[in-house]
Amino acid sequence: MESIIEQETALLRENRAVHLVEFNTRKQQSLLELNRILRSFSHADLKSVDRAGVSRLMEKLEANRDALAHHLRAMDEISSLVSRAMQEAESDGTYGRGGV
Numbered sequence: 299m300e301s302i303i304e305q306e307t308a309l310l311r312e313n314r315a316v317h318l319v320e321f322n323t324r325k326q327q328s329l330l331e332l333n334r335i336l337r338s339f340s341h342a343d344l345k346s347v348d349r350a351g352v353s354r355l356m357e358k359l360e361a362n363r364d365a366l367a368h369h370l371r372a373m374d375e376i377s378s379l380v381s382r383a384m385q386e387a388e389s390d391g392t393y394g395r396g397g398v
Contacts (some may be wrong), residue, residue, distance in 0.1 A: 299328035303358045310365035 306321045339347075 299325070299332065300355055300358055302328060303355075303362045307358065307362045307365050310362075310369055 302321065302324045306316060306325075309316045
């Protein structure tokens with residue numbers, strides 16, 4: 299799971315093309331596998347969990363979330379700009395600020 303998260307985050311930070319569907323599928327599969335493993339854990343097994351590894355994964359997930367949020371904000375801004383440009387191109391000015 300760490301590797302998948304690292305790969306996606308690196309691509310996002312480099313502003314390279316990211317196949318989000320592929321990464322989401324891989325992350326879902328990893329999460330499913332992790333859940334299966336955790337279901338078989340007993341309380342005694344939990345004591346042996348690599349807490350440093352869990353913390354490291356949490357940090358990587360947070361960095362990934364931040365990178366995804368940054369890209370979503372950028373896409374929202376681009377979408378707004380394109381929408382505004384289309385509306386202005388379609389307007390004949392009759393009801394606009396400069397219209398009578």
